[in-house]
Amino acid sequence: MTKRILIICRKPPYGSSLGREALDIALASSVFDQSLSILFTGEGVWQLHKGQKGQQVDQKGYDKLLSAFPLYEINDLYVDAKSIEQRQLTQDDFVVDTQTLNSDEVKQLMAEHDVLLNF
Secondary structure (H helix, E strand, C coil), rough: CEEEEEEEEECCCCCCCCCHHHHHHHHHHHHHCEEEEEEHHHHHHHEECCCCCCHCCCCCCCHHHCHHHHHHHHCCCCHHHHHHHCCCHHHEECCCCCCEHHHHHHHHHCCCCCCEECC
């Protein structure tokens, strides 16, 4: 039986390995045909930002990894509206297309999933 998994990305792309680990788990889960969604919230919205310069901190940027998601049939990408508003970002600032959710929609998304993984 397939469980619905929601990966919640709360951490910025650099400074720890949590952001990269969340995306790696997403790719691994997709290989095993798991029902998977990803929510970017808080500082995690920076993982989506275009033009990251990871090489300046000796790390790879997230753009290529995120761009590969459709190949792995990872299409359910969500972003918290409040988080992008607080950081003065828009959908145009992101590497991939996401669906923006308000607070009530975020709660509903969480309720619809069997497993929540926080990073």
